[in-house]
Amino acid sequence: MLRYLAPLAIFVVIGVFFYIGLGRNPNNVPSPLVGKPVPTFSLPSVTNPSETVSNSALAGRVALVNVWGTWCVECRHEHAFLVELSRAGMPIFGLNVRDDRAAAIDWLDRLGNPYVSSGFDPDGIAAIDWGVTGAPETFLIGSDGTILHKHISPLTARVWQDDFLPILREHCGASDCPFLAAVGGR
Numbered sequence: 001m002l003r004y005l006a007p008l009a010i011f012v013v014i015g016v017f018f019y020i021g022l023g024r025n026p027n028n029v030p031s032p033l034v035g036k037p038v039p040t041f042s043l044p045s046v047t048n049p050s051e052t053v054s055n056s057a058l059a060g061r062v063a064l065v066n067v068w069g070t071w072c073v074e075c076r077h078e079h080a081f082l083v084e085l086s087r088a089g090m091p092i093f094g095l096n097v098r099d100d101r102a103a104a105i106d107w108l109d110r111l112g113n114p115y116v117s118s119g120f121d122p123d124g125i126a127a128i129d130w131g132v133t134g135a136p137e138t139f140l141i142g143s144d145g146t147i148l149h150k151h152i153s154p155l156t157a158r159v160w161q162d163d164f165l166p167i168l169r170e171h172c173g174a175s176d177c178p179f180l181a182a183v184g185g186r
Contacts, residue, residue, distance in 0.1 A: 032131065033147045038065070038139075039129040043119030046096045046104045053093065053119035058141050062168070062177050063091040065139040066115070066155070067127060070103040072135040078154035079111050085160070086114035089179030094118025097127045097135055140164055143176045 033039070038055050045051040058065070066082060068075040086092050094115040096104050101120055108115075121127055130139070133152065140149040149167050151159060160183070172180055 041126040046118040046120045053117045067095045067137040069099045075136045082114040083112040088182035
């Protein structure tokens with residue numbers, strides 16, 4: 001009898017694990033950095049190597065940090081929405097990872113540049129400090145310099161409405177987020 005029940009029990013346990021796993025959102029990967037200060041970084045700008053992009057640029061403002069690369073197909077899919085957010089007044093900083101500078105500059109020239117500035121991280125060293133697992137990834141930064149949210153996969157209007165706006169409404173006053181009304185927040 002045990003000989004027949006053991007395989008059945010194993011099958012049921014595996015089935016439960018599959019059922020639980022299939023019900024989870026694969027883009028919702030908890031980040032140990034949420035609630036903590038942004039990592040310290042200092043990188044040359046993609047468009048002007050003599051300028052520096054660093055964590056101090058994020059101080060005192062609500063902003064997005066978007067991890068991107070010209071090699072990233074999904075980055076291309078989200079780019080138009082980033083341009084739209086930028087035009088509405090949302091400050092977006094870029095982290096260009098494992099890329100070619102000339103290709104990145106061409107990308108921004110052709111598709112529009114949504115970034116206040118974008119750091120060039122050709123070896124992905126700063127990306128490691130941010131806990132980046134791939135691109136695109138987008139971080140929501142609070143005015144106190146803490147990471148409020150991390151999103152893995154393309155940032156779309158639906159994701160913006162469902163995931164980012166509720167957090168912005170909770171953490172932003174009119175002085176912290178003057179752009180909020182323009183990006184669908186109030």
